[in-house]
Amino acid sequence: MILYHGTNMDIEKIDLSLSLNHKDFGKGFYLTPERKTACRMATKKARLFGGKATLIIYDLDEKALQSDDLKVKIFPEKATVEWFLFIDANRDRENKLPVHDYDIVVGPIADDGVVLQLNNYRENIYTPEQAAIALQDKYLDQQYYFGTEKALNYIKKIEVQTL
Numbered sequence: 001m002i003l004y005h006g007t008n009m010d011i012e013k014i015d016l017s018l019s020l021n022h023k024d025f026g027k028g029f030y031l032t033p034e035r036k037t038a039c040r041m042a043t044k045k046a047r048l049f050g051g052k053a054t055l056i057i058y059d060l061d062e063k064a065l066q067s068d069d070l071k072v073k074i075f076p077e078k079a080t081v082e083w084f085l086f087i088d089a090n091r092d093r094e095n096k097l098p099v100h101d102y103d104i105v106v107g108p109i110a111d112d113g114v115v116l117q118l119n120n121y122r123e124n125i126y127t128p129e130q131a132a133i134a135l136q137d138k139y140l141d142q143q144y145y146f147g148t149e150k151a152l153n154y155i156k157k158i159e160v161q162t163l
Contacts, residue, residue, distance in 0.1 A: 001060045003031035003144055003155070006042030008051030010160050014152055025105040026090045026098055028147035031058055031155070032109070037141045042163055053163035060144065064104060064154035073100070075107030077142060079114070079135035081128045083107055088118055088128075103151035108140030 005011070019027045032038050035055070042053040065072055075083040087110045089099045110118070117131040126134065146152050 001033065001062050003033055003058045003060050004035050004038030005029075005031050005056040005058065006038035006040065006045065007054050007056065008042065008045040008049050009054055011056060011157075014146075016147070016149065016152075022091050022093055022095075023145075024087050024090060024110045024143065025102075025107070025145035026100065026147060028105075028145045029152065031060070031144045031146070032141060033144070034141050037109070039163060055161040055163055056157060057159040057161070058155045059158050061154045061156075064151065065106070067154075070103040070148075070151060070154075071101060072104045073102045073106070075105070077108065077140070079108060079132045079138070079140065081132045084114075084117070084121075084128050084132045084135070087114065088121065091118065103146070103148045104154075105145040105147070107143065109143045111140065113138055114140070 014029050016027070016029060019029060021027050023030065038055055039053070042055055045051070046053040064070055065074065089095060114135060117126060117134055120126040121128060121131045146155065
């Protein structure tokens with residue numbers, strides 16, 4: 001399966017210690033099956049941090065998603081209460097420890113519309129159920145999170161493109 005990473009420079013070797021905390025699925029390396037999404041991210045990162053918009057293309061050995069050797073969580077493509085609370089817990093800056101121990105997590109990307117609903121939930125305007133319902137008709141791009149070295153062994157860089 002082809003997956004994309006949009007960034008502002010080539011990545012020779014993925015170093016999970018350089019990953020940022022409080023992302024959708026936690027501290028890890030993120031890919032998407034959607035080229036346009038990765039290109040948007042590359043352009044944004046280059047604008048914010050300098051460098052050149054760069055698209056890195058990876059091949060995922062799909063055996064990873066059924067491997068007994070890995071702990072994998074796959075969320076439905078639409079917003080669910082479980083996914084919403086998972087995103088909320090991972091993005092909570094009060095959490096100093098990892099929220100989960102999955103090697104790979106697959107599910108929707110929390111875009112600006114999701115962030116709005118997270119804020120509504122945190123301000124007690126919506127319950128998690130109401131927030132998930134509000135997001136049901138919204139298409140959310142998908143993402144693949146790799147949180148361990150073991151998981152990274154299932155992806156192979158195949159090409160780098162400067163945009």
